Amino acid sequence: MEQLIQQLVNGISLGSIYALIALGYTMVYGIVKLINFAHGDVFMVGAFIGFYSITILDLGIFPALLISMAACALFGVLIERIAYKPLRNATRIAALITAIGVSLFIEYGTIYIRGAQPEAYPNGIVPLKSIEILGVKISGQSLLILAVSIFLMILLQFIVYKTKIGKAMRAVSHDQDAAKLMGINVNNTISATFAIGSALAGAAGVVFGIYYTKIEPLMGIIPGLKAFVAAVLGGIGIIPGAMAGGLLLGVIEALVSAAGFSLWRDGVAFVVLILILIFRPAGLFGKNVREKV
Amino acid sequence: MLKINDINVYYGNIHALKGVSLEIHPGEIVTLIGANGAGKSTLLKTISGLLKPKTGEILFEGEHVAGKVPQLIVKRGISHVPEGRRVFANMSVEENLELGAFLRKDKKAISEDFEKVYGLFPRLFERRRQLSGTLSGGEQQMLAMGRALMARPRLLLLDEPSMGLAPLLVKTIFRIIEEINQSGTTILLVEQNANMALSIASRAYVIETGKIVATGTAAELGQSDQIRQAYLGGH
Ligand SMILES: Nc1ncnc2c1ncn2[C@@H]1O[C@H](COP(=O)(O)OP(=O)(O)O)[C@@H](O)[C@H]1O
Ligand SMILES: [Mg+2]
Numbered sequence: 328m329e330q331l332i333q334q335l336v337n338g339i340s341l342g343s344i345y346a347l348i349a350l351g352y353t354m355v356y357g358i359v360k361l362i363n364f365a366h367g368d369v370f371m372v373g374a375f376i377g378f379y380s381i382t383i384l385d386l387g388i389f390p391a392l393l394i395s396m397a398a399c400a401l402f403g404v405l406i407e408r409i410a411y412k413p414l415r416n417a418t419r420i421a422a423l424i425t426a427i428g429v430s431l432f433i434e435y436g437t438i439y440i441r442g443a444q445p446e447a448y449p450n451g452i453v454p455l456k457s458i459e460i461l462g463v464k465i466s467g468q469s470l471l472i473l474a475v476s477i478f479l480m481i482l483l484q485f486i487v488y489k490t491k492i493g494k495a496m497r498a499v500s501h502d503q504d505a506a507k508l509m510g511i512n513v514n515n516t517i518s519a520t521f522a523i524g525s526a527l528a529g530a531a532g533v534v535f536g537i538y539y540t541k542i543e544p545l546m547g548i549i550p551g552l553k554a555f556v557a558a559v560l561g562g563i564g565i566i567p568g569a570m571a572g573g574l575l576l577g578v579i580e581a582l583v584s585a586a587g588f589s590l591w592r593d594g595v596a597f598v599v600l601i602l603i604l605i606f607r608p609a610g611l612f613g614k615n616v617r618e619k620v
Numbered sequence: 621m622l623k624i625n626d627i628n629v630y631y632g633n634i635h636a637l638k639g640v641s642l643e644i645h646p647g648e649i650v651t652l653i654g655a656n657g658a659g660k661s662t663l664l665k666t667i668s669g670l671l672k673p674k675t676g677e678i679l680f681e682g683e684h685v686a687g688k689v690p691q692l693i694v695k696r697g698i699s700h701v702p703e704g705r706r707v708f709a710n711m712s713v714e715e716n717l718e719l720g721a722f723l724r725k726d727k728k729a730i731s732e733d734f735e736k737v738y739g740l741f742p743r744l745f746e747r748r749r750q751l752s753g754t755l756s757g758g759e760q761q762m763l764a765m766g767r768a769l770m771a772r773p774r775l776l777l778l779d780e781p782s783m784g785l786a787p788l789l790v791k792t793i794f795r796i797i798e799e800i801n802q803s804g805t806t807i808l809l810v811e812q813n814a815n816m817a818l819s820i821a822s823r824a825y826v827i828e829t830g831k832i833v834a835t836g837t838a839a840e841l842g843q844s845d846q847i848r849q850a851y852l853g854g855h
Contacts, residue, residue, distance in 0.1 A: 491722070498708050498719055504670055505706040510694035510723035510771065 332463045334585035335578060340469040340538060342577020343476035347531035348554030349561070349569035350483065351403075351524025357500040357564035358520045359415070364426040365406060367551015368433035369525045373399045373532030374542040375437070378446055388452055388537065392475070395533050396526040403525025404518045412514070437544040445543035448536040468538045475534050479527060480570055487566060492519050500564070549593065556600045562610025571611065621646045621806055622667070622698075622775060627676030627686065629659075629666050636662045637673070638830040644775070644808055649801050651809045651817040651838065653851055654827035660810040661703050663827070664777045667808075668700035669693040680775070695723050699773035703780050703810075705764040709753030713744050716752050716763055720770030730770070737766040740796060758789040765796070775806045782813045794820055814851040818842045826851070 348370050355363045373395045380391035410429045414422045455467040455474075487493035495516045498506040503513055535550065536542045557576045561568025576596055583595045603610065622644040629637040637659050644650045654660050665671045667678060669690035678686040685693055690700075699720075708716050717737060721730045738745035741762040747755060752763055761781055768776060778797065782790040790813065798820050801807050811817035818824060818838040826834040826847060834847060841847050 494711070494715060494719060495722070497711060501708050501710050502706055505702060505708065506719075507670060507690040508668060508694065508700050508702060508706075509719045509767070510691045511719070512691055 329462050331585060332461070334581045336463060336465055336469060338578035338581025339574060340472045340577070341580065342557075342574035343472050344531050344535050344538070344550065344573075345554045345557045345576050346570045346573025347476055347479065347527045347534075348550060349557040349573045350480075350566065351528045352555055352558040353561070353563055353566060353569040354496070354520050354524045356558070357566075358496060358517055359411065360419070361411060361422050361426065362555065362563075363406075363411075363524075364423070364551070364555075365410075365429040365433055366524070366528055367547035367549075367554065368430050368437075369399050369403055369406075369547070370528040370532045370535070370550060370554075371437065371542070371544060371547035372402060372433065373525075373529030374536045374546065375441075375446075375532075375544075376529065377533030377536055378448060378542060381449060381452060388454065388471070388533075392530055392533050395529040397529075399529030399532075400522040400526040403521040403528075406525075407518060407521040412517075434544055434547070441544075443544055445541050447540050448542065450540075453537060472534045472538055475530060479530055483523070483527070483566070486523065492516070496520055553593075553596045556596045559610055560599060560603050562613030565610065565612045568610055568612035575611075621681060622808070623679040624663075624667070625677045625679075627666060627673040627678065629662055629671055629673050631662075636830055637666065639676070640827070640830070640832055642825055642832065642835075644806060646774075646806055647801075647804070648823060649797070649807045649809060649821045651811055651814075651821035651824045652827060653811055653814040653817055653824060655851075656812070657829075658827045659830040660827060661779055662830075664700055664702075664779050664808070664810060667693075667777060668698060670700075691723070694771055694773075697772070697774040698777065699768035699771045699775075700777040701764045701768045701779060701781065703783070705757075705760045707752040707755070707760050707763050707767070709751065711752060712749055713752050713755070713763055714748045716767050717744075717748075717770050720767035723771065729772075733770055733772065737769055740769075740799065741766050758785050758793070761785065761789075761793060762796075765793075765800075769800065769805075773805060775808065776800065777808050777810075779810045780812060781809070782811065782816065790816060814847075 348366065351366050352363060355361060376398045377391045377395040380386045380394045406429055410425055411422060414425055453467040453471050455470045457464055457466045487496060495511045496519065498509065498511055499513050499516045507513055553576060554573065557572035558569045560576060561572030576599060579599065580592050580595055584592050624640060624642045626639045626641050627637055628639060640663060652660055662671065666673055669688050672687040677684060680696055680698060685696060708719065717734060724730055743759055744762055744766055752760065755763060781793050785793065794816055797807060809817055809821060818841060821838040824838050824841045825832050834841060
């Protein structure tokens with residue numbers, strides 16, 4: 328029983344990382360209907376920026392987190408302006424292929440700049456102590472992940488539902504022309520969406536590094552794909568769906584491990600993807616409307 | 621107030637507006653009538669900046685606005701209520717109205733305008749917390765008009781406000797359009813319901829396949845045999 332709860336705690340920690348990445352996928356999809364396959368690589372870049380901030384600039388976790396988020400926000404905006412904006416009226420497949428190209432470019436660009444060797448986040452940088460509840464030990468790293476992701480998700484909800492830019496984002500994702508008629512600058516709103524989604528991926532990169540220690544230039548691929556599955560699971564384009572989908576996927580993976588099938592852990596996400604596409608293509612939080620063809 | 625000189629608008633190589641000219645004076649209700657596909661919506665979209673004319677000019681209060689982005693045009697004082705209402709269905713009535721005032725910073729005047737819009741459309745006040753996607757067609761039309769008024773336009777463009785509404789509601793909507801006009805907003809009204817439109821307009825233009833084919837006072841056009849045959853059911 329304790330074993331099970333321990334696995335649940337691990338699952339929720341991992342799931343929060345998926346959720347943070349999935350939010351960027353879902354927000355970008357919601358507004359430009361593009362699966363930004365380079366998003367997992369922004370997560371990787373965030374992990375490295377956090378790493379260098381801690382080791383080279385000698386900063387604490389929270390300043391490193393902020394720097395990584397800010398840098399990734401800027402990076403996300405650049406990716407959109409340079410790679411995606413010129414294709415906004417192109418076919419979806421052209422945009423998708425471009426996204427894959429951007430992803431490869433970032434991965435191998437990173438290897439070109441700093442080499443392919445992995446790095447390890449230093450130990451003992453987490454200011455939180457582990458705690459024990461009912462015989463279950465929750466590590467300081469887990470607590471940090473939970474605290475950071477809960478805080479960021481609440482902040483995101485606030486931005487999306489209460490601020491002017493959040494309302495503009497929702498308006499643009501619903502109807503671009505109607506949003507323009509309100510005087511909303513659609514380009515800036517799309518940039519803001521990329522900035523916010525990428526900042527969340529940057530934060531996820533840093534907490535991932537703190538939790539799993541090892542980071543390397545191709546580390547974004549698998550978490551990126553799984554976060555994509557999480558976004559589809561919750562209903563692509565739906566913000567609470569991405570949060571729930573991420574947490575659920577993390578917990579499912581942990582339970583599969585706990586049941587003794589840890590070799591299947593990475594595969595299970597894709598089984599989930601196939602099942603959801605067959606039985607509930609709009610996702611758990613989506614309205615199941617038939618797509619008009 | 622608004623002067624359109626010889627504009628040409630294309631969708632790819634479809635020539636949708638062919639040398640259209642039109643003029644609106646302050647305080648008027650001008651109606652633009654024409655059959656489906658004649659180019660009415662295209663003209664409104666060109667005025668509000670969603671489409672750019674290839675040639676020709678649009679002057680609003682003496683300033684050139686052709687080809688300007690919608691943002692600037694809203695700011696100058698033109699609001700467009702699009703065909704099919706296009707409310708933000710995923711947001712509440714109140715949020716839709718807030719978005720109408722997106723470019724304004726005068727908080728106090730904005731809350732006055734909320735009062736005004738709720739006064740004009742009490743139904744919207746009752747439903748202010750409801751998602752606008754759950755409103756009836758008539759209520760959505762009221763919301764689309766209220767949302768446009770939240771920008772404090774001096775010129776209001778209305779694209780088929782009566783479309784799909786029951787006759788009683790159509791009457792209500794037209795009465796409100798007159799009220800909006802009487803409180804000082806100039807109106808360009810696009811309608812297929814030509815009878816109703818001519819009954820509240822001072823002047824009218826008739827558009828056919830991208831060209832203005834007739835213009836005059838609403839009374840003149842209402843008398844014209846040709847117009848009655850084509851647009852008023854021939855009575
Ligand atoms: N997005 C578009 N792409 C291509 N052609 C269009 C588009 N929108 C309208 N048209 C064409 O332009 C003409 C005028 O359309 P529109 O302005 O919508 O007419 P109305 O509002 O009078 O019914 C029609 O022939 C229509 O088929
Ligand atoms: Mg039309």
